[in-house]
Amino acid sequence: MSKIKNVEYGLEKIFEGAQDFLPLLGTDYVEFYVGNAKQAAHFYKTAFGFQSYAYKGLETGSKDSVSYVLTQNKIKLILTTPLNSTSEINKHIVKHGDGVKVIALWVEDAKKAWEETTSRGAKSYFEPRVEKDADGEVVRAGIYTYGETVHIFVERKNYKGTFLPGFVKWDSEYNPEPVGLKYIDHMVGNVGWGEMNTWVKWYEDVMGFENFLSFDDTQIHTEYSALMSKVMSNGNGRIKFPINEPAKAAKKSQIEEYLDFYEGSGVQHIAVATNDILDTVAKMRARGVEFLSTPPDEYYKSVPNRLAEHNHELAEDIEKLKSLGIMIDADEEGYLLQIFTKPVEDRPTLFFEIIQRMGARGFGAGNFKALFESIEREQELRGTL
Ligand code: FE2
Numbered sequence: 001m002s003k004i005k006n007v008e009y010g011l012e013k014i015f016e017g018a019q020d021f022l023p024l025l026g027t028d029y030v031e032f033y034v035g036n037a038k039q040a041a042h043f044y045k046t047a048f049g050f051q052s053y054a055y056k057g058l059e060t061g062s063k064d065s066v067s068y069v070l071t072q073n074k075i076k077l078i079l080t081t082p083l084n085s086t087s088e089i090n091k092h093i094v095k096h097g098d099g100v101k102v103i104a105l106w107v108e109d110a111k112k113a114w115e116e117t118t119s120r121g122a123k124s125y126f127e128p129r130v131e132k133d134a135d136g137e138v139v140r141a142g143i144y145t146y147g148e149t150v151h152i153f154v155e156r157k158n159y160k161g162t163f164l165p166g167f168v169k170w171d172s173e174y175n176p177e178p179v180g181l182k183y184i185d186h187m188v189g190n191v192g193w194g195e196m197n198t199w200v201k202w203y204e205d206v207m208g209f210e211n212f213l214s215f216d217d218t219q220i221h222t223e224y225s226a227l228m229s230k231v232m233s234n235g236n237g238r239i240k241f242p243i244n245e246p247a248k249a250a251k252k253s254q255i256e257e258y259l260d261f262y263e264g265s266g267v268q269h270i271a272v273a274t275n276d277i278l279d280t281v282a283k284m285r286a287r288g289v290e291f292l293s294t295p296p297d298e299y300y301k302s303v304p305n306r307l308a309e310h311n312h313e314l315a316e317d318i319e320k321l322k323s324l325g326i327m328i329d330a331d332e333e334g335y336l337l338q339i340f341t342k343p344v345e346d347r348p349t350l351f352f353e354i355i356q357r358m359g360a361r362g363f364g365a366g367n368f369k370a371l372f373e374s375i376e377r378e379q380e381l382r383g384t385l
Pocket of ligand 1: 186188269271353363
């Protein structure tokens with residue numbers, strides 16, 4: 001039996017097929033457009049343990065919108081709310097509800113990233129622009145991906161200030177403890193019927209990513225619903241974007257429910273890594289985060305065998321994992337521990353995953369059935385199954 005250590009990937013190239021024309025250093029930030037950023041910031045601080053980091057709003061000369069930036073280890077979230085009815089941001093919120101607008105990617109050269117991607121067919125969101133203040137300069141540029149979601153390239157090597165020009169440090173008297181969230185492991189997009197392969201090809205051609213895992217509806221289905229998924233990765237494996245589309249089945253797929261309520265394609269979930277999922281999830285539960293229901297007893301009874309098949313031994317106490325509803329999956333390289341929140345807004349759209357990798361590089365395929373049955377119980381209550 002092999003004991004497996006928690007792994008975070010380095011910058012080495014691990015996916016051989018991926019192209020090098022768009023070197024990515026990591027996720028820079030994720031920006032949400034929300035109806036009330038002040039209240040959303042309180043939620044992410046209290047429930048998810050994020051720390052106050054930066055702010056812009058009326059007091060700093062931002063007349064059209066307010067943004068709160070939160071951080072926890074390598075993760076940065078921006079919560080943005082418009083200050084008038086005519087803002088473009090408002091249209092986004094009216095249509096989609098609260099959701100992810102921007103997946104920002106940290107690069108060495110934002111102008112080159114924009115040129116390489118737009119010359120390969122990306123639609124520009126905005127051209128490279130230099131943003132300056134007393135602490136230096138940042139170059140940013142943006143392209144559209146699925147739906148109204150965008151990627152913004154951020155080059156910050158000549159900047160020493162707090163977050164980005166235009167922001168000030170946000171000092172708050174309310175600072176709940178972090179819960180151990182470390183970095184973004186992957187972010188999943190839901191796209192419309194028959195569109196998965198279009199976006200797989202887009203990430204290959206435009207971004208130089210490689211498709212390194214695929215799941216079809218014969219693998220991802222329950223008695224009632226089905227979906228298909230392909231995982232796209234950049235060359236160093238730091239950026240992983242699984243893309244889902246619904247598949248035909250007896251009842252409505254959770255992906256279809258998302259597309260109906262988000263009114264289009266968008267980010268389905270953000271997976272954040274922890275080194276101690278037992279501690280992280282216990283803290284999040286105590287602070288009011290709602291998770292999907294715990295799988296049945298039979299699920300936990302099968303876990304030792306599922307790990308033994310791959311010659312792995314569980315380092316954690318299975319009773320503790322069960323008491324918190326954490327799921328376990330194994331592959332040749334190791335195992336992973338994961339759990340999913342319920343949607344974090346009123347529309348059944350965006351949710352979070354908490355993941356601890358113990359060697360495994362997969363996404364919990366062995367848990368899909370138990371997970372989807374849990375989601376179907378929620379869909380049943382919502383009348384959307
Ligand atoms: Fe995931």
